[in-house]
Amino acid sequence: MPPPANEPTPASIGALLSDVRARTPLVHSITNLVVTNSTANALLALGASPAMVEGVEEVAEFAAIAGALVINLGTMDAGRAQAMRLAADAARAAGTPWILDPVAVGVLSYRSQVAVELLAFSPAVVRGNASEIIALARQAGAVQGGAASGGRGVDSTAPAEAALDAAKALAAALRCVVVVSGATDYVTDGLRTIGVNNGHPMMSRVTGLGCTATALIGACLAVTPDTLTACVAGMVFTGLAGEMAAELAPGPGSLQGGLIDALYLMDADLVTRRAHLVAPDV
Amino acid sequence: MPPPANEPTPASIGALLSDVRARTPLVHSITNLVVTNSTANALLALGASPAMVEGVEEVAEFAAIAGALVINLGTMDAGRAQAMRLAADAARAAGTPWILDPVAVGVLSYRSQVAVELLAFSPAVVRGNASEIIALARQAGAVQGGAASGGRGVDSTAPAEAALDAAKALAAALRCVVVVSGATDYVTDGLRTIGVNNGHPMMSRVTGLGCTATALIGACLAVTPDTLTACVAGMVFTGLAGEMAAELAPGPGSLQGGLIDALYLMDADLVTRRAHLVAPDV
């Protein structure tokens, strides 16, 4: 039996890579100070055109002409929060799809509050680790009480599976797609949930590969209205690039550059053969 | 027939590399958040001593003691604009040569206005892609009307050749040297124009190599009063390093590190043999 319409498949994800390469979408990124360079290089290697425009004087103008907007809370202060509000507002007004990466939400009070504010601007996607998604779902009122979310710095203390209910509730409440990163990644719109089993354990020893995944989802959002497929594709591209790089890398220093090479070298055929989608057991 | 005095030659460019190594010039850089690390590493690999001093409290003090100043508009806000004004003003007062990289001017209104303001502080060099140079020449009143400059994010939508007239007019109006980057790079003081044919197509898939070229020109400005030769040298060093790295790199992740290795490994003899200068056809 064929999958239902719009069900992401390895072939549709491979085709989406070709679309990104053909259209070189302009991806507006307001990301943290740690990953500006690696994020721009990942987007370039995939075939997109990144622009890191962050000043309050410029973000609204650029969000309106970009193909997609990426907002990442990794290094926050009041100035960056204001730039994010202005950009998200302009994106919503212009119909530019945007994705939120709530780094360390649940650990730090200020950014947790900013993240909830930003949800009012209707992100197409939220991507985080299990602790971040649990914390954000709670702060947004999508789920009630329960145990603490347990983030530790920028790392999750819970497996991705522990956040699946929170992810579905958050997706339903926001009418968006939520992605939980982990050994298996989960993508859900609240009704359908797809698992992605690409990736490699050494990836957790390179800073900001979650941020890279968020940015690559952004590139995909710019070329398709099918948000679920865009999210699955972004996770597959990142995980598969990590797998390919890990075959050659003695350590995380080599993995960082090798992952960029792999994004550049992968094509629709390779993605179709190696995308590893799974139906969640939960 | 020998070239006229001060005409850049492969041998004079090679000699300039040796001068940089011998004098390790202090290069003050106020650059964008994406390329701080790669710019510092490129300057170190070439043989210069980079310092990224950006605060309004510090830039004037440092610009006055540096050998050259690099100002790059890649990530702009009001605070950075003020630091750039103070630094450029101090550089002019102290006789420190400085170079402007007008990233995405013509695409974003705020930085376009800041760029024009900065021109009043007499840069020795302006280096950009074709769209940026066309836009800046127009904003500065050096050329009139004509078609839109057509920048798209940080990328040019025009070939370098399309910006040659604007570059010559801008150079003449500002009494500076203007560099237009592209498949062939052009360096002009308004009267003389030199083309540089070093480089590799994969370089466009690594973020910030235009910013690297700007910084390397800065290092050269610090060791010679011959601005035209300094500009040709910076473009040759960058393009040649890219060529050398591309011989070994499977993708842009490896190219980024390999280009730094190549800058470190090149010497006056190699530069003399491989610098590829051309007389423009236009």
Add this chain to the structure above:
Amino acid sequence: MPPPANEPTPASIGALLSDVRARTPLVHSITNLVVTNSTANALLALGASPAMVEGVEEVAEFAAIAGALVINLGTMDAGRAQAMRLAADAARAAGTPWILDPVAVGVLSYRSQVAVELLAFSPAVVRGNASEIIALARQAGAVQGGAASGGRGVDSTAPAEAALDAAKALAAALRCVVVVSGATDYVTDGLRTIGVNNGHPMMSRVTGLGCTATALIGACLAVTPDTLTACVAGMVFTGLAGEMAAELAPGPGSLQGGLIDALYLMDADLVTRRAHLVAPDV
């Protein structure tokens, strides 16, 4: 005769690496814009959990829960200075050990003043090059007059040995440990002084490896109350990783990634065999 209690030995430094891996300490870093990525990756490769939290709205909350705090003055302005004061104050109050890296103190007036202010918050460690330590000791009143400290940009103009007296005086005055980086690194608490002879000359051509050493000392401070051993360990890990990477790297671009690989690949046994501690001649 066995070394006195708490005297750092290759074996105790190797054991400390295992402790870092076992406890994955949370290292709060407020560092300069050039090295955010390389610092985070070095900490991850060693086995720590880095978090770059810099906003004035967030630093106090995070410094109180982190295992250690790293403050690096590489790119200063009033906003960052205030974040540093708040973080250092919260660290002192919470008993979080913290380390100061006074980049370019003695060259730039503003940061020299901020550095002296920060000393009031009782750092456990100060690490700098010879020019920085001489300048800071003078500014803090630990030593009097004498020749100028002679910093040039972010580089020292004096060998590490020239700063040994200043380092001992500063350590005694602040009741902290002072580390002077150089061809041989020196670690002193004012009474005892230990030299570290690991490292490779090519490391000076990669930006921010002093900042990396500071961050790795931070990771060690989070897992041991023995500050002297933590400092020696951080310098050994950095220098040894540089040695290992230099065996394979044709240039500094490869060295940067290779050093991260080496931090990931080293283990207690390797450290014990290759840590090169010396008794200072001076």
